[in-house]
Amino acid sequence: MTEGDTPIVTVFxxxxxxxxxxxxxxxxxxxxxLAGAGFGVASGSYGGTMEAVSRxxxxxxxxxxxxxxxxxxxxxxxxxxxxxxxxTWQDRLFKLVELGAGYVVxxxxxxxxxxxxxxxxxxxxRFLPVKPLIILGxxxxxxxxxxxxxxxQANPIVQARNVEEVVALLLHHIGDPHxxxxx
Numbered sequence: 001m002t003e004g005d006t007p008i009v010t011v012f013x014x015x016x017x018x019x020x021x022x023x024x025x026x027x028x029x030x031x032x033x034l035a036g037a038g039f040g041v042a043s044g045s046y047g048g049t050m051e052a053v054s055r056x057x058x059x060x061x062x063x064x065x066x067x068x069x070x071x072x073x074x075x076x077x078x079x080x081x082x083x084x085x086x087x088t089w090q091d092r093l094f095k096l097v098e099l100g101a102g103y104v105v106x107x108x109x110x111x112x113x114x115x116x117x118x119x120x121x122x123x124x125x126r127f128l129p130v131k132p133l134i135i136l137g138x139x140x141x142x143x144x145x146x147x148x149x150x151x152x153q154a155n156p157i158v159q160a161r162n163v164e165e166v167v168a169l170l171l172h173h174i175g176d177p178h179x180x181x182x183x
Contacts (some may be wrong), residue, residue, distance in 0.1 A: 005177075006038070006039065006040040006063050006177060007038075007039055007040065007101040007102075007174050007175075007177050008039065008040040008041070008042050008063075008065065008099045008100060008101055009034050009039045009040070009041055009042070009100060009101065009102050009103070009104060009170060009174075010041075010042045010043065010096045010097065010099055010100030010102075010103050010104075011027070011030065011031075011034075011041060011042070011043045011049070011050070011053045011103075011104045011105075011106065012043070012044070012096070012103065012104070012105045012106065012108065012112050012115040012116065013027060013043075013048065013049030013050060013053070013105070013106030013107065013108045013112055014048045014049050014106065014107060014108035014109055014112060015044070015046045015047050015048040015049075015050060015108075015111075016047075016048050016109070017047075017048035017049045017052065017107075018048075019051075019052075023049060023052075023106070023107060024048070024049065024051075024052045025052070026052075026106070026136070026137075026163065027048075027049035027050075027052035027053045027056065027106055028052040028053065028055055028056035029056060029163045030053055030056060030104065030106070030136065030163050030166060031052065031053035031054060031055060031056025031057035031058070031059075031060070031062070031064075032056035032057065032059065032060040033056075033163045033164070033166065033167045034053075034056075034057055034062065034166075034167065034170070035056070035057040035058075035060035035061060035062025035063075036060050036062075036167075037167045037170070037171060037176075037177065037178075038176065038177030038178045039062070039101075039170065039174075039177055040057075040062060040063035040064070040065060041053055041054065041057040041062060041063070041064050041065070042064075042065040042066070042067060042096055042099045042100065043064075043065075043066060043067070043096070044066070044067060044068070044092060044096065045065075045066020045067060045068055045076040045077055045080050045083065046068070046072070046074055046076075046077060047077060049106045049107075049108070050066075050077065051077040051079065053106075054066065054077055054079035054080055055077075055079040057079070058079040058080075058081065059079075063081055063082070064079055064080050064081045064082070065080070065081070065082045065083075065084060065099060066080035066082070066083045066084070067083075067084045067086060067092050067095045067096050067099070068083060068084070068085050068086070068092065069085075069086055069087065069088055069089050069091065069092040070085060070086070070087050070088070071087070071088055071089060072089075093114070093115060093118060096115070097118065097119055097122065097128070100119075100131065101131060101174050102131050102132035102133070102134070102170050102173060102174055103119050103131065103132065103133045103134065104134045104135075104136055104166055104170075105133070105134065105135045105136065105140060106136055106137075106139075107137065107139035107140070113143070116133075116135070116140065116143075119133055119156075120133060120156060120157060123156040124156070130156055131156070131173070132156075132158065132169055132170055132173040132174065133156045133157050133158070134157075134158050134159070134160050134166055134169055134170070135157060135158075135159050135160070136159075136160050136162075136163070136166055137159075137160075137161070138159075140159075141159060144157055
């Protein structure tokens with residue numbers, strides 16, 4: 001999906017990642033890389049890697065959408081341009097999936113695992129069209145590999161080793177947002 005003329009990439013990841021940690025720095029670089037390539041970013045918009053990816057995108061001049069749920073009293077992090085508030089955690093997940101022209105999954109806990117599994121299953125069952133579903137790094141490899149018949153680098157899940165690979169994969173599968181705007 002696009003928000004205006006900007007394709008949105010939904011990023012899932014941990015809310016517990018400490019500012020300044022390597023995982024936070026990677027998420028911040030991801031946000032900057034996505035914004036630099038012309039993508040908007042959507043996340044659950046709380047702390048941790050959600051804050052980091054939002055910060056990276058916003059500092060790079062990108063559009064940042066945060067989807068929050070009324071069941072959590074916390075507001076969106078300070079780097080969000082546009083907050084979308086929904087009633088429940090399930091609605092939050094559904095909205096994040098709906099917004100995404102592609103998805104990037106960072107290391108996380110059970111909430112991130114649910115997000116990865118839902119997108120994966122909806123693509124498998126054709127409830128969603130095939131869209132890029134990228135895991136960044138090694139964290140989720142054992143989980144994906146444990147599923148019979150699952151193959152990395154095959155639709156729908158692709159593993160990227162670094163931010164540059166994530167951006168290249170999204171540009172290849174979604175297209176260059178800068179070119180799309182000049183048409």
